[in-house]
Amino acid sequence: MKKGTFVFYTLFLFLCFFIYACKVEVQDQKLLQKPDIDISDKQVTLIIHKISSTTGYINIYRQDVTDANNPSEIVNVGIIYPNALPSDDKTYRYIDKLVHQKSNYIYRVRYADSDGYHYTNWSNTITIDEEFQGAYPQITNLTYQCPSSLSFTYDETDFKLLLSGTVTPPDIEDFDTYHPMIIVNNGIKTEVFKISPNSLSDQEPIALKDHLSSDFMDVPIIIEGILAQKDEYINPEAEPIDRILKTVYWTESKWIKIKGYTDNRITIPSVKNNSGLDYTRKVQ
Numbered sequence: 001m002k003k004g005t006f007v008f009y010t011l012f013l014f015l016c017f018f019i020y021a022c023k024v025e026v027q028d029q030k031l032l033q034k035p036d037i038d039i040s041d042k043q044v045t046l047i048i049h050k051i052s053s054t055t056g057y058i059n060i061y062r063q064d065v066t067d068a069n070n071p072s073e074i075v076n077v078g079i080i081y082p083n084a085l086p087s088d089d090k091t092y093r094y095i096d097k098l099v100h101q102k103s104n105y106i107y108r109v110r111y112a113d114s115d116g117y118h119y120t121n122w123s124n125t126i127t128i129d130e131e132f133q134g135a136y137p138q139i140t141n142l143t144y145q146c147p148s149s150l151s152f153t154y155d156e157t158d159f160k161l162l163l164s165g166t167v168t169p170p171d172i173e174d175f176d177t178y179h180p181m182i183i184v185n186n187g188i189k190t191e192v193f194k195i196s197p198n199s200l201s202d203q204e205p206i207a208l209k210d211h212l213s214s215d216f217m218d219v220p221i222i223i224e225g226i227l228a229q230k231d232e233y234i235n236p237e238a239e240p241i242d243r244i245l246k247t248v249y250w251t252e253s254k255w256i257k258i259k260g261y262t263d264n265r266i267t268i269p270s271v272k273n274n275s276g277l278d279y280t281r282k283v284q
Contacts, residue, residue, distance in 0.1 A: 034121040035107055043134040044126065046094040048080070048109050051118070055082050059110040060094050065125060066104045075252050084234050084246040098142045098172065098251060101135045103128050140171050143252040144180075144200070144226055152223070152258040159268050160205035161223070161258070167200040170228060170251055182206060183224040183253055186216050190224065192250075200226070208268055217270040222263060225255040 036047040048058060058080050064072035080092050099105060104127050111118040128135045136142060145168035152161040161182075169175055180200055181192040193211040198204035212221075232247040258264045 032111070032118055032120040034123045035109055037107065037123050037126045039126055039128070039132070039134070041134075042132065044096040044099055044105075044128070046096065046107055046109070046123075048092040048094060050082070050090050050092065051111055052113060053087070054113045055111050056114075057081050057112050058092065059112070060096075061108050061110065062096065063106050063122075064103055065106055066102075076250060077252075078250050079248040081245055081247070084244050094247065097134070097249065099128055099135045100138050100140070100142070101128050101130050101132055102138055103135075136171075141168075142170050142172060144168065144170060144228065144254045146254050146256055150256060152256055154258050154261060154266060155205070158205075159208045161199075161208065162205040163200065163202050163256070164259075165202065167226070167254075169200075172228075172251070174230075175228070178228040178230045178249075178251070181227050181229045181250075182211065183227060184212060184216055185222040185224050186219050187221075189215070191216075192227065192229065194229075195226075212268065214270065217268055220265050220267050222265050223256075223258060224264070225253045227251050227253040 032051060033049050035049070038045040038047060046060065048060075059076055060078045060080070061074050062077045063074045077096060077098070078094060080094055082092060085092060096105075096107075104125050106125050107123040108120050110120075147165060150163065150165045150167070152163060154161055172178070180195050180197055182195050183190060183192050191213070193213075195206050195211060196204055199206045209217075228251040230249040231245060232249070233243040234246045235242070235244055238244075255264075258266070
């Protein structure tokens with residue numbers, strides 16, 4: 001083969017590989033169909049498209065873009081569980097009840113299945129006017145209120161957090177149906193864990209070993225704050241152990257500083273002793 005021909009084919013193969021690689025990269029980054037928004041029934045309803053029968057759960061994300069030059073942080077407002085819904089549905093619905101009047105919002109969702117996560121594009125912007133009955137006035141607090149002086153004290157012996165004051169609950173109409181959660185990040189994933197309402201004051205410490213799963217032991221974790229959660233079941237009258245969770249609603253989160261810990265980073269050992277005592281039975 002002539003040298004020029006060899007170079008030509010080498011360049012041709014390289015170009016084919018480059019085009020294919022770019023195509024794969026674009027496909028991997030492809031975003032799914034955005035959710036639709038319906039506000040005609042005096043409530044903000046997300047219409048989420050079904051993409052697979054194997055979807056385990058769907059996270060709902062929202063961003064306040066009222067100030068287009070300075071949009072808010074993206075917040076995780078809830079989860080829906082498709083397996084708890086009719087299997088012949090082509091769409092799923094999520095009602096966002098914690099929105100303010102005179103605000104603009106956009107939404108996106110994330111589907112979780114055995115292959116990983118799949119994100120949608122952002123929805124069209126919706127505008128909540130002042131007369132919209134399914135929203136709260138701007139002055140209404142829709143999340144926990146924490147004074148700047150409020151902080152956690154961490155007990156390194158018993159691995160407990162204790163607040164130095166009291167958290168003020170949100171002004172949500174049905175807040176008695178919500179319960180407090182603590183948000184924990186282990187560097188790979190972030191999860192929420194239920195805590196006692198008494199833990200939102202200095203009445204009762206949060207015993208982290210009693211609340212966290214094994215994934216959050218023996219590794220550095222960050223306590224990212226607290227939020228309130230409401231659970232909706234398809235069979236709410238059943239015994240708690242038999243209830244099937246359909247939808248989760250979250251307020252926005254609130255960060256609370258841990259005194260003496262940079263970025264609220266701590267490590268909780270799975271056992272207090274690093275090693276057990278020698279109990280060898282075999283005798284030489």
